[in-house]
Amino acid sequence: MAELSVNELSQDLRNAIANLQGKEGLEEAGVVVRVGDGVAWVHGLKNAGYSEVLEIESEKGTVEAFALNLMEDEIGAVLLGDENFVKAGATVRLKGELLTVPVGEELLGRVVDPLGRPLDGGPAIKTKQRGLVEREAIGVMGRKSVHEPLMTGIMSIDAMFPIGRGQRELIIGDRQTGKTAIAVDTMINQARQKSGVVNVYVAIGQKLSKIARLVERLKEEGVMEQTIIVATSPSDAASLLYIAPYAGTAMGEYFRDNSQHALMVYDDLTKHAVAYRQMSLLLRRPPGREAYPGDVFYLHSRLLERSAKLSDELGAGSLTALPIIETQAGDISAYIPTNVISITDGQIFMETDLFYQGIRPAISAGLSVSRVGGAAQTKAVKGVSGNLKLGLSQFRELASFAQFGSDLDAETKSQIDRGQRLTELLKQPQYQPMGIWEQVASIVAVSSGAFDEVQPEKITEAKQALLAKLWKEAKKDMQTLNKGGKPTDELMQLLTDTAKAVSRAYEGA
Amino acid sequence: MAGAISRRKVAEYTAERLLAGDKDILTQLAAYLVQTRKVRTLELVVRDIEAALAERGVLVADVRSAHDLTASIKRELTAFLADTTGAKTVQLRESIDPTLIGGVQVETPSATLDTTIKHKLQQLKAAKQ
Numbered sequence: 001m002a003e004l005s006v007n008e009l010s011q012d013l014r015n016a017i018a019n020l021q022g023k024e025g026l027e028e029a030g031v032v033v034r035v036g037d038g039v040a041w042v043h044g045l046k047n048a049g050y051s052e053v054l055e056i057e058s059e060k061g062t063v064e065a066f067a068l069n070l071m072e073d074e075i076g077a078v079l080l081g082d083e084n085f086v087k088a089g090a091t092v093r094l095k096g097e098l099l100t101v102p103v104g105e106e107l108l109g110r111v112v113d114p115l116g117r118p119l120d121g122g123p124a125i126k127t128k129q130r131g132l133v134e135r136e137a138i139g140v141m142g143r144k145s146v147h148e149p150l151m152t153g154i155m156s157i158d159a160m161f162p163i164g165r166g167q168r169e170l171i172i173g174d175r176q177t178g179k180t181a182i183a184v185d186t187m188i189n190q191a192r193q194k195s196g197v198v199n200v201y202v203a204i205g206q207k208l209s210k211i212a213r214l215v216e217r218l219k220e221e222g223v224m225e226q227t228i229i230v231a232t233s234p235s236d237a238a239s240l241l242y243i244a245p246y247a248g249t250a251m252g253e254y255f256r257d258n259s260q261h262a263l264m265v266y267d268d269l270t271k272h273a274v275a276y277r278q279m280s281l282l283l284r285r286p287p288g289r290e291a292y293p294g295d296v297f298y299l300h301s302r303l304l305e306r307s308a309k310l311s312d313e314l315g316a317g318s319l320t321a322l323p324i325i326e327t328q329a330g331d332i333s334a335y336i337p338t339n340v341i342s343i344t345d346g347q348i349f350m351e352t353d354l355f356y357q358g359i360r361p362a363i364s365a366g367l368s369v370s371r372v373g374g375a376a377q378t379k380a381v382k383g384v385s386g387n388l389k390l391g392l393s394q395f396r397e398l399a400s401f402a403q404f405g406s407d408l409d410a411e412t413k414s415q416i417d418r419g420q421r422l423t424e425l426l427k428q429p430q431y432q433p434m435g436i437w438e439q440v441a442s443i444v445a446v447s448s449g450a451f452d453e454v455q456p457e458k459i460t461e462a463k464q465a466l467l468a469k470l471w472k473e474a475k476k477d478m479q480t481l482n483k484g485g486k487p488t489d490e491l492m493q494l495l496t497d498t499a500k501a502v503s504r505a506y507e508g509a
Numbered sequence: 510m511a512g513a514i515s516r517r518k519v520a521e522y523t524a525e526r527l528l529a530g531d532k533d534i535l536t537q538l539a540a541y542l543v544q545t546r547k548v549r550t551l552e553l554v555v556r557d558i559e560a561a562l563a564e565r566g567v568l569v570a571d572v573r574s575a576h577d578l579t580a581s582i583k584r585e586l587t588a589f590l591a592d593t594t595g596a597k598t599v600q601l602r603e604s605i606d607p608t609l610i611g612g613v614q615v616e617t618p619s620a621t622l623d624t625t626i627k628h629k630l631q632q633l634k635a636a637k638q
Contacts, residue, residue: 026593029621033553043553044560044619061635073516073557091621 030092032056033074038083038237039282040065042075042092051134053095058085065092066099066239069283076283078239080115101247103131103254108198111215111229114240114247119231120215131250133243137305144311146345149376149484150197150263150320153189153433154182156363156426159385159443160392161348164376165197165261165318166309170340172325172332173350177362179324181430182348183265184214186322189433190263191223197320198255198262199227202248205241205271208233221431228252238282241275249306252319256308259315264307268324269300273336290335300336301343332367346370359423360430365392378484380436384443388422395419421446424459437481438467441495450499453507462506466499473498516550520557527558528565560618568596571616575609575625582613590617 030044040056048054048067054077055062063086069076079086102116104127111120118125146164163169171179187199203211211231218224230248232241245266255262266272273296280293288294300323307321323344325337330352332341341347346369355362374382398416402408408416425446428434434442442463445451454462470478474494481487487495519541526534542548559569570590572578578586587599594617612625 026615026617026620026622028619029616030619031556043556046619073553 027093030075032086032088032090032092035079035083035086035088037282038079038239038279040077040079040083040086040092042067042077043073045075045092045094048075048094049098051098053097053099055093055095056086057091057093058087060085064095068279069285078242078279078283079237080239080243083237099133099243100130101133101250102127103129103251107228107251109225109227111211111231113236114230114232114244116247116251129254131254133246133250135250135253135306137302138308138310138314142308142311142314144309144316146309146372146376148309148318149373149378150186150261151189151193151195151378151433151436152182152186153192153435154185154361155428155434155439155442156361156365157182157348158378158381158436158439159426160365160389161346161363161368161370162373162377162381163320163322163370164309164373165320166307167346167370167372167376168304168307168321168323168344169370169373170323170325170344170347171350172327172337172341172347173362174327174330174352177350177352177355178360178430179326179350180214180267182350182361183267183322183324184217185431185433187218187227187263187265188221188223188431191221191226192433193435196261197226198252198260199223199265200230200248200252200262201227201265201267202230202245203267204232204244204269205234205236205275206231206267217431238275238278241272242279245269245272245303249303249319253306256310256317256319257315259317261318262320264319264321266303266321266323268326269340270326270336273299292335296336297339297343300340304340304343345372359427361428363426365389365396378436379486380440380481380484381443383486384440384447388443388447391415392419392422392426395422417452418446418449420456421451421454421459424456425451425463427460435482436484437470437478440481440487441467441470441478441499444492444495445499445503448496448499450496451503454503455506458506462502465505466502469502470495470498516554516557517561520554520561523558524561524565527562528567556618563594563596563618566595566597568594568599568617570599570601571614572601572603573606573609573614573616573625574603575605575607575611577605578603578613586613586615590615594620 028045028047030042032040033043034041048070050067050070052067054065054067056065063079063081065077065079067075067077102125106125106127110118110122110125113119116125146166148165150163150165152158152163171182173179187201190197190199215229218227228251230244232244249264252262252264273292276296276299277292281287285293304321304323307319309318310316323340325340327334327337349364349367350362351364395416398412399419402416425442445466451459451462477491477494481491523534523538542551562569568590572586583601587601590596590599608627610626614625615622
């Protein structure tokens with residue numbers, strides 16, 4: 001055996017240490033040239049990658065930014081922290097990683113900002129995993145077609161525009177037409193029906209008072225334990241508004257990838273596009289239509305493409321998305337609304353006129369559509385709601401005719417009568433999502449003609465009485481119905497008979 | 510009209526002329542900057558030229574320390590820089606800054622090495638926040 005040279009060993013060790021220190025020591029660095037409006041221009045850092053995180057030194061520790069403009073002479077980076085601490089001449093280092101947020105069960109019940117920092121005054125959030133904010137959507141082979149229902153608890157949606165798990169259904173309408181209410185009711189219904197679906201609500205530039213009210217409500221309803229709220233306010237930097245939906249999606253994807261189901265609500269993507277427009281213009285990218293940058297379509301398409309129903313090999317989890325878009329004076333042909341309509345698998349269109357006529361939820365039967373949900377609709381509801389949508393759209397058309405007060409033939413008159421009762425039936429107060437059996441029983445009562453003699457203004461009362469009676473007298477049957485299977489003929493007969501019996505008490509003027 | 514020439518291109522051309530021993534290049538560059546009203550970007554142009562020179566094997570490094578550096582430390586530093594950046598010649602521009610308390614701060618055109626006590630204290634302070 002060769003003699004071990006201690007001298008050489010110590011020398012080798014010294015060299016190894018020197019090497020280690022050398023690699024650790026000389027860090028690539030750049031300098032901030034200009035800073036303002038949440039954007040820092042950096043000189044140097046030739047090796048910076050797109051969307052890589054930069055660390056800018058300041059008196060108050062490091063401020064993070066991400067590189068979005070990689071140009072020949074300088075880098076345009078969007079600041080994630082307070083720009084007041086960033087000064088021209090500050091040293092900038094590469095963090096060597098892309099933007100990530102904490103993900104996991106630990107986030108349930110919490111209100112966080114887009115970087116995963118708590119906003120609810122609770123303890124710091126420690127998760128085992130972190131997820132990439134910008135992540136590629138799952139490929140073709142990893143997907144399965146949408147086939148399981150996601151019950152919103154809103155009768156007009158579940159009956160006419162059913163939503164499936166993994167679907168992207170846009171909620172679109174003017175301000176104050178109840179868009180958020182639909183999303184919130186859907187979240188509440190997930191807790192009421194114990195569907196196990198996790199809610200992720202992303203508030204993009206929403207008033208903090210509105211978010212606080214929402215959190216209170218969700219706590220009251222007992223939904224908060226299965227909800228994550230990612231909140232940004234109008235006073236946050238545009239960069240935070242921009243990453244909020246991606247960060248929220250990363251949190252939702254954790255559940256999707258672990259064989260669970262999650263529901264994303266993006267409230268709203270109009271503000272998201274506006275925040276991105278601000279960032280792009282400050283980064284001196286050329287403006288296009290309505291001053292939005294050229295990649296504003298990609299901005300939303302890559303976000304919504306991450307919603308998916310996974311194949312069985314990947315655990316069959318799902319991520320459903322309910323993006324919200326606010327229109328101006330009902331104009332759905334503006335730039336952002338048309339973009340998002342074309343990306344999503346259908347839309348629920350809310351109308352101001354209906355809202356002020358007292359028809360709430362103010363869902364337009366003619367303009368709303370669900371492109372993939374039909375395959376996912378609960379058998380029970382599907383069996384009874386057949387031509388509800390057609391009937392309702394025809395009624396709204398006829399009703400505008402009938403206003404002229406001319407004589408109508410019997411058939412038209414009966415169509416209008418049925419339509420009026422249907423419209424009354426589909427009115428539903430906020431925070432009161434309905435179970436499957438309630439929806440089926442109500443629809444059967446009207447569409448079978450059992451409620452034909454009840455005055456339209458008494459439909460709601462009659463419906464309540466019917467539901468109470470059914471629950472009292474046939475609880476077992478209703479529980480079976482609630483499982484979602486196709487109702488048997490006997491059960492249908494029971495529903496019709498009970499409805500007729502209830503109807504008698506409300507007949508006459 | 511010819512498009513604007515990027516700063517990097519100007520810097521690379523200047524660096525090449527400097528290495529070729531062209532003495533007039535600085536006058537020409539000055540004239541170019543004045544004519545194109547880019548005198549304000551002088552600092553950045555200088556940095557870019559230094560970076561371009563470093564890419565071509567001539568490294569100029571700023572060395573700041575609290576006290577005078579001994580000849581042996583300078584030798585080691587030069588060797589270390591030549592080794593890590595692959596430069597053929599290394600020039601050190603030294604300056605003394607007592608507020609650094611101890612250690613040494615090296616700045617090359619594209620990288621920094623900060624082993625000063627001031628920097629470590631700042632890091633501690635930031636970590637505490």
